[in-house]
Amino acid sequence: MAELVYRPVIGAALTLFKALDLKIDCQGSENIPRSGGAVLVSNHIGYLDFVFNGLAARPQQRLVRFMAKESVFRHKVSGPLMRAMKHIPVDRKQGEHAYAHALDSLRSGEIIGVFPEATISQSFTLKSFKSGAARLAQEAGVPIIPMAVWGTQRLWTKGRPRNFKRDHIPITIRVGEAVEAPRDQYAGAITRRLRDRVQELLEAAQRAYPVRPKGPDDTWWLPAHLGGTAPTPAEVKAAEAH
Template structure:
């Protein structure tokens, strides 16, 4: 598979974040397999998460193929980039085909990235997650690597204006120990364990994050349990339902 688009996009992203001095702290990459298939299951707090999740796999020299909604591939700007980087389109009305394609890619030794919460978490906690990541890993016989991101939401998240040129925003990425589900495992049980690991990783990077809101107005980017003014999980679920 020719990689004519992905490496230049990664280089451009790294350059932009250096210019903006977005201090990227990537840890736990020893848990990402250097060879063979793997699923990366990441929390979702920002429209930019696929970029930083992908950068989180760079120390392992892996390119992550993300499962993303079909509408992004139809965009005249993003679409050619998504296809050029060999990401996987997901038609939510016909999800079986994209699931089968992800399993095929995993069996071929690729790394597939998923956001099992399905949508951005407005509460900045880990929402209930779908079992697809666990099921495809079990079918393909590959591990699932939990990952957490923090700080990306300060640049662009749901319900807030974009601040893509905001400088000096720390971004934290933390990968955890993989799970290796087998076809005989109960998917919902392993999915519960995966969510617990993702939540634990998020708690760690939130606790280690080098900045706190500078004013009352900036407390929006902290979850309620850390003294912030983000919606509670129940309030966020109600907003999503509307």
């Protein structure tokens, strides 16, 4: 079936990125299978992460169906687009419906995109992973493809205004080799192994990132352990509890 919306949206995104003069460095796309189902798993640091995750699959001529919170599908602009691109709404009160939808899609040969942290990490470090991605891969009998993005938080992230100026912001993407999800293994163990792999890819993306903060007022996008002024995971947790 022709993708009457998804491919034009990709074209529009690429045009925007060219206008913004984004410097996109993507390595490892060959690890995304050219056919068959797979679960694509990424860290989550900005609202546009799913766009760059999807671009990583473009060299393999694959389209990724992302699981996203249901409220995005109720928006008058994003809602019709998300449905037309066959993304999957997640109602956290009735998650079993989204899970069943994703499972059917995997079995039909689709790539499903999952953010196992479930929300944007305001510390820009990895939060704990939920086990849904591992369970989906196990039940569908498909591999998990780990990846990491870096720099996307500088465009648009939680608690910060959008930055769609022509600032030549670099975006670094690293895609890793598949993590297998045997049915006879505990999903929690697969999830821990998966998180470790995403952490390795994130650190590789951070090392490869070509710019550093321009001054004291430009350190917000770096995590505290790298010398930035982003809140620590403990500070984020305390603020959320409050």
